[in-house]
Amino acid sequence: MPLATWLMMVFFRDAPRELEEAAYLDGYTPLRAFFKVTLPLVLPGIISVAILCWIFAWNEYLFANLFVGTDVKTFTIVIPTFTHGSQTLWNLQMAFSLIAMLPPVILFIMLRRYMVRGLSLGVVKG
Numbered sequence: 386m387p388l389a390t391w392l393m394m395v396f397f398r399d400a401p402r403e404l405e406e407a408a409y410l411d412g413y414t415p416l417r418a419f420f421k422v423t424l425p426l427v428l429p430g431i432i433s434v435a436i437l438c439w440i441f442a443w444n445e446y447l448f449a450n451l452f453v454g455t456d457v458k459t460f461t462i463v464i465p466t467f468t469h470g471s472q473t474l475w476n477l478q479m480a481f482s483l484i485a486m487l488p489p490v491i492l493f494i495m496l497r498r499y500m501v502r503g504l505s506l507g508v509v510k511g
Contacts (some may be wrong), residue, residue: 388441389434396430397423431498440489460485 402421408418424431449459464481467474 387439389408392434393427393430396427396434400426436492436496439492441487443485 404422405418409415410460413421436467444461446461449462453459453462454460460493464478467478467481
């Protein structure tokens with residue numbers, strides 16, 4: 386959450402204030418100016434932060450291990466259970482690892498345009 390807040394603060398700070406002021410001159414209310422002008426400008430940043438937060442939540446091991454009951458387990462908790470003493474069930478471990486890896490990769494491929502634009506939004510200032 387702190388990373389998401391910090392990144393969103395940077396994206397909103399880098400949005401040109403002049404465009405919002407021009408919207409006020411055109412008769413927009415502050416709420417309408419936010420939704421019609423500012424929000425479309427920071428949409429790539431919002432999507433980038435959403436993807437990063439989702440990936441961090443998907444890969445979470447510690448909280449899932451502590452707070453999930455014994456009946457239901459997440460992929461990150463199930464994968465290490467395929468090692469019993471000196472025997473490792475590599476076929477199951479690799480299959481579950483591939484299944485756990487697919488959703489973030491597919492999500493990134495679908496939204497890579499927003500991810501690259503969002504992460505490089507405040508890099509170069511002219």
